[in-house]
Amino acid sequence: MEIWFSEKHTxxxxxxxxxxxxxxxxxTPYQELAILDTCEFxxxxxxxxxxxxxxxxxxxxxxxxxxxxMALHPSPQRxxxxxxxxxxxxxxxxxxxxxxxxxxxxxDEEVIAASRHFLPELSCAFDHPKVEISxxxxxxxxxxxxxxxxxxxxxxxxxxxxxxxLFSAAFYADIxxxxxxxxxxxxxxxxxxxxxxxxxxxxAVLRKESFSPRLYLAYxxxxxxxxxxxxxxxxxxxxxxPEPGWTPPGxxxxxxxxxxxxxxxxxxxxxxxxx
Amino acid sequence: MEIWFSEKHTxxxxxxxxxxxxxxxxxTPYQELAILDTCEFxxxxxxxxxxxxxxxxxxxxxxxxxxxxMALHPSPQRxxxxxxxxxxxxxxxxxxxxxxxxxxxxxDEEVIAASRHFLPELSCAFDHPKVEISxxxxxxxxxxxxxxxxxxxxxxxxxxxxxxxLFSAAFYADIxxxxxxxxxxxxxxxxxxxxxxxxxxxxAVLRKESFSPRLYLAYxxxxxxxxxxxxxxxxxxxxxxPEPGWTPPGxxxxxxxxxxxxxxxxxxxxxxxxx
Numbered sequence: 165m166e167i168w169f170s171e172k173h174t175x176x177x178x179x180x181x182x183x184x185x186x187x188x189x190x191x192t193p194y195q196e197l198a199i200l201d202t203c204e205f206x207x208x209x210x211x212x213x214x215x216x217x218x219x220x221x222x223x224x225x226x227x228x229x230x231x232x233x234m235a236l237h238p239s240p241q242r243x244x245x246x247x248x249x250x251x252x253x254x255x256x257x258x259x260x261x262x263x264x265x266x267x268x269x270x271x272d273e274e275v276i277a278a279s280r281h282f283l284p285e286l287s288c289a290f291d292h293p294k295v296e297i298s299x300x301x302x303x304x305x306x307x308x309x310x311x312x313x314x315x316x317x318x319x320x321x322x323x324x325x326x327x328x329x330l331f332s333a334a335f336y337a338d339i340x341x342x343x344x345x346x347x348x349x350x351x352x353x354x355x356x357x358x359x360x361x362x363x364x365x366x367x368a369v370l371r372k373e374s375f376s377p378r379l380y381l382a383y384x385x386x387x388x389x390x391x392x393x394x395x396x397x398x399x400x401x402x403x404x405x406p407e408p409g410w411t412p413p414g415x416x417x418x419x420x421x422x423x424x425x426x427x428x429x430x431x432x433x434x435x436x437x438x439x
Numbered sequence: 440m441e442i443w444f445s446e447k448h449t450x451x452x453x454x455x456x457x458x459x460x461x462x463x464x465x466x467t468p469y470q471e472l473a474i475l476d477t478c479e480f481x482x483x484x485x486x487x488x489x490x491x492x493x494x495x496x497x498x499x500x501x502x503x504x505x506x507x508x509m510a511l512h513p514s515p516q517r518x519x520x521x522x523x524x525x526x527x528x529x530x531x532x533x534x535x536x537x538x539x540x541x542x543x544x545x546x547d548e549e550v551i552a553a554s555r556h557f558l559p560e561l562s563c564a565f566d567h568p569k570v571e572i573s574x575x576x577x578x579x580x581x582x583x584x585x586x587x588x589x590x591x592x593x594x595x596x597x598x599x600x601x602x603x604x605l606f607s608a609a610f611y612a613d614i615x616x617x618x619x620x621x622x623x624x625x626x627x628x629x630x631x632x633x634x635x636x637x638x639x640x641x642x643a644v645l646r647k648e649s650f651s652p653r654l655y656l657a658y659x660x661x662x663x664x665x666x667x668x669x670x671x672x673x674x675x676x677x678x679x680x681p682e683p684g685w686t687p688p689g690x691x692x693x694x695x696x697x698x699x700x701x702x703x704x705x706x707x708x709x710x711x712x713x714x
Contacts, residue, residue: 168453170455174479175457175478176456176457176477176478176479177454177455177456177457177479178443178454178455179452179453179454179455180445180452180453180454180455181451181452182450182451182452202451203450203451203452204449204451204452205452224705357660381658383656383658383664383665383666383705384665385632385664385665385666389658389660389665390658390659390660390664390665390666391658391660391665415706416705416706416707417705417706417707418705418706419705419706419709421703421704421709422703422704422705422706424699424700424703425699425700425701425702425703425704426700426703427700428696428697428699428700428701428703429696429697429700430499430658430691430692430693430694430697431690431691431692431693431694431697432691432692434694434696
C-alpha cells in the first residue's frame with residue numbers, strides 16, 4: 165500500500181511525497197504541526213500543510229541562512245534568531261567558538277518540543293550553554309532592544325498567518341535599532357519565481373530604513389520551484405567578500421566559492437531587486 | 440473539474456501539474472510524445488512521461504546550455520546540436536551573427552513536427568538559413584566527423600531508452616575527434632541530487648579522453664529537485680572567463696555574473712566531480 169502526502173505549491177502545482185509514516189500531528193495554538201517520515205527526504209516538519217524542513221536537505225537552507233553573514237561580520241558574538249524552532253539555524257551558529265550568546269525567539273513552543281523529539285539532527289544544539297530560548301512573538305521581542313545584536317536571522321515560515329509580521333516595515337525599523345553598528349540582518353525571502361512582489365517590497369522597505377539589501381540564492385529541492393532567496397542587509401556599508409583568511413566551519417553546501425556564486429543573480433532575478 | 444498530470448521524479452516523489460488540456464499525444468517509433476497545456480508552466484513537452492521543457496521556464500535551460508560555451512569560444516562558426524528537437528537550443532545559437540552553420544541531429548522527427556506546431560516560442564529558428572536539420576541517431580552522425588565543429592551541444596533527454604548512447608565513452612571519443620582544436624563540448628548532465636554516479640562517470644570518461652571537464656549549475660523549476668547540471672569540456676586547456684568586452688545577446692537568465700556563479704559549486708557537488 166502506498167500513502168502519499170500532497171503539498172500544494174500553488175493552485176496548479178503540487179509536490180507529492182510518498183510517506184512511510186505519520187509520526188506526529190497536533191493543532192497548536194498557532195498552526196497545524198506534523199512530522200512525517202517521507203521515503204524521499206526522511207523526517208519532515210510540516211506546518212499548515214507546508215513543508216518547512218526535511219532531514220535530507222535541511223543542511224542547504226540552514227547553512228545558507230547562517231554562514232554568509234557569519235563570514236562577513238568581523239566578530240559575531242551576540243546573535244538573535246527569530247523563528248527557527250526546528251533548531252537547524254542554532255546548530256550552525258554554535259559552530260563558531262567566538263560566539264557569546266544566541267537567542268532563539270520562537271512563537272510556537274510545540275515546534276521546539278516536536279523537533280527535540282523527532283528531529284535530533286536539527287535540535288541538537290538547544291541545550292548548548294550559549295543558547296537562550298525565548299518563547300513568544302519575535303516582533304514583540306525585538307521592539308525594546310537597542311544596539312544589542314551583531315547578527316539577526318529571520319528564519320520564518322511563509323509570510324502568511326502567524327509569520328506575516330516578519331515581513332512588515334515596522335519590524336525592519338526595529339531590527340535596525342536592535343543591531344550594533346557593524347550588525348547584519350539576514351531573512352529568508354521566499355522564491356523569486358513565485359514571490360517576486362514580496363521580495364521587491366522587502367528590499368524597498370529595507371532601503372527606506374537605510375539598509376543596502378542584497379539578495380542571494382540557494383538550491384533547495386523541497387521548496388517551491390527549487391530556487392530560494394535570502395536577503396542580507398548590513399547596517400553600515402561594507403564588503404560582501406569574506407576576509408582572505410576566513411574559513412567556514414564544517415559545511416556540506418556552503419564554501420567560499422558559493423559565497424560569491426550565491427550573490428550572482430540571473431537577469432530576471434536581478435531585475436526584481438533593482439533599485 | 441480538475442485534471443492533473445503526475446510526473447514521477449523518483450518512486451517516492453512526484454510533481455503534479457494541473458492541466459488545461461492535452462493538446463497532442465502520439466506513440467512515435469522511439470517514445471511516447473505528448474504536449475500538455477499546464478496551468479502553471481504553459482505548454483509542456485513530455486516524452487515517456489518525463490517533462491522535457493515548458494514555455495514558462497525553458498529559457499533557463501536553453502540559455503544555460505548555450506551561452507557559457509558561446510562566451511568562451513573565440514569564434515563559434517560551425518556548431519552541432521545532438522538532440523534538441525524542440526528547437527530552443529537552436530534559437531539561442533542563431534542569436535550570434537558570426538555563426539556559419541548549426542546542424543541539429545535529432546533522432547525523432549515527430550518531436551520537431553510537434554514543436555513546430557505547438558511550441559512556436561521554441562521552434563522559431565528551424566527555418567533560419569543557417570540551420571540544417573539531420574534526422575537520425577546523433578551517435579552515428581558524429582562517428583565520421585573530424586575537425587569539423589567549434590562547439591557541440593548534447594541536448595539530450597534522460598540517459599535511458601533512446602538517449603543512453605549519449606552518455607557512453609565511445610561517444611565522447613568521437614566528439615573529441617569531431618571538434619576543431621579550440622572546440623568545446625557541453626552536455627546536460629542531470630541532477631546532482633539524483634544522478635551523482637552518472638555525473639561522476641561522465642567526468643571520468645571525459646578525463647580519460649584528455650578533456651578537463653567542468654561542471655556548472657542552473658535552477659530549473661520543472662526538473663527533478665530543481666538543481667540542474669551541465670558539463671563543459673574544452674578540447675585544449677583554456678580560460679573559463681569570457682573576454683572582458685564580451686556581451687551576451689538578449690537573455691533573461693544568463694549574464695556575466697551568472698557565468699561565474701554557475702561554476703561555483705556547493706561542497707557536496709564539488710566532491711562528486713573531484714578528480
